[in-house]
Amino acid sequence: MSADALVKIENLSVDFSTAKGALHVLRDVSLSIPRNRVVGLVGESGSGKSTLALALLGLLPDNTGRVAGRIELDGENLLDTPPEELQKLRGGRIAMIFQDPMTALNPVFSIGTQLVDAQRNRHPKIGRRELLKRAGDMLKRVGISNPEARLAAYPHQLSGGMRQRVMIAMALLCEPDILIADEPTTALDVTIEAQIVKLIGDLRADFSGSIVLVSHSLGLISELCDEVAVMYAGKVVESAPTKNLFGNPRHPYTLALLACEIDPEDEPGEPLTTIKGGLPDLIDVPKGCIFAARCPSRFDRCAEEPPLRDVEAGHRSACWLA
Amino acid sequence: MNRFWTEGSLFRYGAFRLATAVLVLIGSMTLLCCLTLLVPGDPATILLGPRATPEAAALLREQMGLNLPLYERVAVFFANALRGDLGVDVINGRPVAGMVFAALPNTMLLAVSAIGLAVLIGIPIGCYAAVRQGSLLDQALAVASVGLVATPSYVVAITLLYFFSVRLGWFPVLGAGDAGDPLDQLHHLVLPTIALAVGWIGYIARLVRSSLLEVLNEPYIRTARAYGQPERRIVMKYALKLACIPTVAILGVGIGELMGGALFVEIIFNRPGLGSLIFDAIRNRNYPIVQGGILVVVSIFVLVNLLVDFSYAWLDPRVRESLGRAGGGA
Amino acid sequence: MEVFRRIWASPSGRLGMVATLLVILGGVAAPLIATHMPNQLDVAARLTPPSAAHWLGTDHLGRDLFSRALFGTRIAVGVALAVTATALAAGILLGVVAASGPAAVERTILAAFDIISSFPSLILALALVAVLGPGLINIIILVTIVFVPQFGRVARAQTLAVKERPFIEAERALGASSGRVLTFHILPNIVGPIVVLASMNIPVVITLEAGLSFLGVGIRPPLASWGTMLFDGFTYLEQSVWPVLVAGGSLTLATLGFTLFGEALRDALDPKLRREP
Numbered sequence: 001m002s003a004d005a006l007v008k009i010e011n012l013s014v015d016f017s018t019a020k021g022a023l024h025v026l027r028d029v030s031l032s033i034p035r036n037r038v039v040g041l042v043g044e045s046g047s048g049k050s051t052l053a054l055a056l057l058g059l060l061p062d063n064t065g066r067v068a069g070r071i072e073l074d075g076e077n078l079l080d081t082p083p084e085e086l087q088k089l090r091g092g093r094i095a096m097i098f099q100d101p102m103t104a105l106n107p108v109f110s111i112g113t114q115l116v117d118a119q120r121n122r123h124p125k126i127g128r129r130e131l132l133k134r135a136g137d138m139l140k141r142v143g144i145s146n147p148e149a150r151l152a153a154y155p156h157q158l159s160g161g162m163r164q165r166v167m168i169a170m171a172l173l174c175e176p177d178i179l180i181a182d183e184p185t186t187a188l189d190v191t192i193e194a195q196i197v198k199l200i201g202d203l204r205a206d207f208s209g210s211i212v213l214v215s216h217s218l219g220l221i222s223e224l225c226d227e228v229a230v231m232y233a234g235k236v237v238e239s240a241p242t243k244n245l246f247g248n249p250r251h252p253y254t255l256a257l258l259a260c261e262i263d264p265e266d267e268p269g270e271p272l273t274t275i276k277g278g279l280p281d282l283i284d285v286p287k288g289c290i291f292a293a294r295c296p297s298r299f300d301r302c303a304e305e306p307p308l309r310d311v312e313a314g315h316r317s318a319c320w321l322a
Numbered sequence: 323m324n325r326f327w328t329e330g331s332l333f334r335y336g337a338f339r340l341a342t343a344v345l346v347l348i349g350s351m352t353l354l355c356c357l358t359l360l361v362p363g364d365p366a367t368i369l370l371g372p373r374a375t376p377e378a379a380a381l382l383r384e385q386m387g388l389n390l391p392l393y394e395r396v397a398v399f400f401a402n403a404l405r406g407d408l409g410v411d412v413i414n415g416r417p418v419a420g421m422v423f424a425a426l427p428n429t430m431l432l433a434v435s436a437i438g439l440a441v442l443i444g445i446p447i448g449c450y451a452a453v454r455q456g457s458l459l460d461q462a463l464a465v466a467s468v469g470l471v472a473t474p475s476y477v478v479a480i481t482l483l484y485f486f487s488v489r490l491g492w493f494p495v496l497g498a499g500d501a502g503d504p505l506d507q508l509h510h511l512v513l514p515t516i517a518l519a520v521g522w523i524g525y526i527a528r529l530v531r532s533s534l535l536e537v538l539n540e541p542y543i544r545t546a547r548a549y550g551q552p553e554r555r556i557v558m559k560y561a562l563k564l565a566c567i568p569t570v571a572i573l574g575v576g577i578g579e580l581m582g583g584a585l586f587v588e589i590i591f592n593r594p595g596l597g598s599l600i601f602d603a604i605r606n607r608n609y610p611i612v613q614g615g616i617l618v619v620v621s622i623f624v625l626v627n628l629l630v631d632f633s634y635a636w637l638d639p640r641v642r643e644s645l646g647r648a649g650g651g652a
Numbered sequence: 653m654e655v656f657r658r659i660w661a662s663p664s665g666r667l668g669m670v671a672t673l674l675v676i677l678g679g680v681a682a683p684l685i686a687t688h689m690p691n692q693l694d695v696a697a698r699l700t701p702p703s704a705a706h707w708l709g710t711d712h713l714g715r716d717l718f719s720r721a722l723f724g725t726r727i728a729v730g731v732a733l734a735v736t737a738t739a740l741a742a743g744i745l746l747g748v749v750a751a752s753g754p755a756a757v758e759r760t761i762l763a764a765f766d767i768i769s770s771f772p773s774l775i776l777a778l779a780l781v782a783v784l785g786p787g788l789i790n791i792i793i794l795v796t797i798v799f800v801p802q803f804g805r806v807a808r809a810q811t812l813a814v815k816e817r818p819f820i821e822a823e824r825a826l827g828a829s830s831g832r833v834l835t836f837h838i839l840p841n842i843v844g845p846i847v848v849l850a851s852m853n854i855p856v857v858i859t860l861e862a863g864l865s866f867l868g869v870g871i872r873p874p875l876a877s878w879g880t881m882l883f884d885g886f887t888y889l890e891q892s893v894w895p896v897l898v899a900g901g902s903l904t905l906a907t908l909g910f911t912l913f914g915e916a917l918r919d920a921l922d923p924k925l926r927r928e929p
Binding site: 474 | 664763766767768770771772773774775778779781782855859862863866867868869882886889890893896900903904907908911912915
Binding site for chain 1: 546563637638640
């Protein structure tokens with residue numbers, strides 16, 4: 001863990017209450033978000049990465065049960081912080097870009113109004129006109145032409161790509177210390193996705209805070225992130241600087257994920273690689289290594305859960321074989 | 323002109339809706355004129371019933387243009403109506419328009435008060451019930467609203483009349499109060515307004531509650547929370563505007579029901595108004611008044627629906643794109 | 653049957669079912685359980701409160717309120733069923749024709765629907781009654797007219813939805829006749845929403861018929877409608893509350909019961925609410 005961490009997540013566990021019992025979505029997750037870095041959270045659906053993002057924001061859903069552990073920001077545990085103060089942090093020090101721009105914007109208010117309101121936490125004293133002007137400037141920066149027209153427009157009048165740019169602008173306007181992007185390109189067409197990825201890459205240079213990028217796309221992660229944490233079924237199984245992770249993966253799950261990527265060099269007709277099996281039951285969590293059931297390299301020691309430990313400098317893995 | 327006529331502008335939407343409304347009005351007038359065709363035999367005699375003298379029948383026939391072909395009749399009716407001439411009544415020969423427009427303000431007062439009361443009480447109750455789900459008020463609302471909505475308005479009116487006027491004597495039983503005394507008029511207005519509004523309060527409250535709950539679960543509300551908007555602002559500004567849209571929609575249709583209910587209330591509380599006028603006219607077989615009165619009621623209904631559509635489009639910009647064709651379209 | 657079980661499961665649905673059954677049974681069994689003939693006069697016992705002789709009291713002509721209420725049920729529910737069934741049939745017919753016929757026909761039918769719905773229901777009923785005159789048959793006819801557009805629109809919408817589906821095209825290509833398509837595909841799809849609409853419609857018809865009778869332009873004596881009973885009672889309200897209570901109570905029981913039942917039915921049939929955990 002780097003010494004200059006902005007956010008330290010320590011032993012975070014989150015349960016959701018369901019009809020069948022407590023769903024252990026996150027179990028003993030430890031991660032740190034260094035200053036000025038882009039950290040990627042990669043994993044398949046159900047890995048808990050989105051829940052981790054929401055936990056950072058303090059916006060866990062209503063059916064959340066037990067929450068244990070610490071999320072430290074400047075020494076304060078966000079999990080213990082009273083709701084009123086958490087509310088001030090959101091849209092101020094922490095900002096989030098949601099997955100689906102179609103539904104993330106309020107249909108009956110203009111873009112301008114929503115961008116102005118989003119800034120109120122960060123700049124409570126600045127007046128509406130000035131906030132609107134800043135919004136217009138930011139729209140230009142994220143590549144939206146004719147910002148004045150867009151400010152007056154309503155979400156349904158914009159295309160998907162433009163809406164996502166608006167969401168990015170909204171987050172940047174808050175000048176946050178931590179920007180969380182939850183699957184920012186998943187809901188977009190591939191061509192638009194490429195544009196947004198380029199945009200994020202360009203903006204990153206001027207952005208002085210940390211970014212947490214949550215995605216299931218390894219390509220996106222490899223292109224934009226400095227460090228990556230791989231999550232599986234509610235645990236972090238490997239974390240490392242990006243080059244190290246992709247160049248020298250030290251966990252069977254990471255290896256499997258990389259193998260699943262479609263290789264343009266493959267012959268047509270070659271069967272796609274998959275990971276056999278399915279996600280484990282998170283209500284009745286099996287003992288031992290969580291990936292063992294699907295792991296091609298498992299052996300008897302895997303009945304005991306491997307801890308997440310350093311295997312090299314800055315490179316952690318939760319596998320006995322690492 | 324071009325600036326106004328852009329896609330999705332309120333103006334263009336309004337123009338189309340207005341055209342539709344006029345067409346519907348003409349259709350209604352046609353229907354009213356057609357009704358006399360439903361009667362076998364000589365409409366004039368039938369309409370006048372037992373009091374049909376040959377002179378009265380001839381007068382009515384001339385009056386209503388029963389000798390003219392249908393389209394001419396509608397045209398004449400329409401033209402006259404635009405000029406404010408709704409014919410004369412068969413008994414005393416007084417102009418119908420005068421009688422109708424004298425009675426109209428009373429009915430409008432009642433209707434507007436009832437809607438106002440229902441909205442004023444219903445929306446906050448619905449809001450509260452949504453934000454404090456499962457509370458005592460929420461449960462009471464669930465039970466009471468169904469009962470109040472299902473019960474016929476005249477039953478409610480008579481019940482209120484019985485308890486508060488006959489038994490308790492808190493409110494007067496008859497009439498609209500002295501013309502010169504606003505306070506007395508208000509006193510007379512209370513029970514009838516409550517009688518009309520009561521079902522609506524429950525309905526609106528439930529509607530606001532369920533749409534508010536739906537809206538509060540939407541992703542864009544989560545975005546607002548993610549940007550640290552205080553919960554109060556989220557409910558009052560972001561969620562409520564959206565949640566009121568279904569309420570506005572039903573108000574348009576509801577006005578028709580309300581007018582029906584107003585008719586009963588006027589009769590039960592013996593208030594002057596359009597309802598009493600039309601009702602007495604039916605009993606006295608005074609058809610021109612019936613026709614004129616109903617035409618005015620329908621016009622108001624169409625007008626209110628137009629206003630409702632308008633505010634609907636103002637509240638929800640997505641609606642402005644669709645132009646609401648008459649007849650529904652494919 | 654699953655549906656009924658689900659309705660029974662909710663407290664409001666249970667209440668609705670019980671009330672509805674009470675009302676229907678009351679009407680059906682009226683000749684058997686009524687203590688008097690509904691029009692039997694007993695001038696000596698005018699406007700009396702409940703007693704051993706008259707379980708719910710008497711009206712201003714000494715007629716037994718309990719018996720009148722029971723026979724009134726037959727009118728209320730009978731008219732409601734007759735109207736709903738007729739409006740249903742006419743509505744489905746017109747709706748399906750509108751959806752599958754030539755465009756001009758569709759436009760005419762829809763225009764007719766729009767015009768009829770542009771009148772508030774009571775006002776339209778009054779306009780029709782002004783021309784047709786009161787009486788049982790006339791009331792059934794004119795109230796039916798008021799409600800046809802609702803059913804017609806639903807039938808049309810469902811027909812349009814089904815028509816567009818690819819398997820219909822496939823069937824036609826295989827030579828299936830329109831009649832076959834209609835019976836096996838379109839009608840089953842209409843049944844669901846229409847049944848719910850019809851059940852929600854019954855209390856509205858009861859209210860409308862009783863309202864017209866209340867105003868004196870509905871069912872005429874000697875037939876005993878709750879509406880006329882209510883009006884008679886209202887006239888003599890200061891002398892005895894019982895006629896109003898019995899008539900109003902019967903109306904409330906019936907409308908409440910059918911409304912609760914209809915809502916529970918709608919919830920039970922709604923696939924969206926059948927979420928499995």
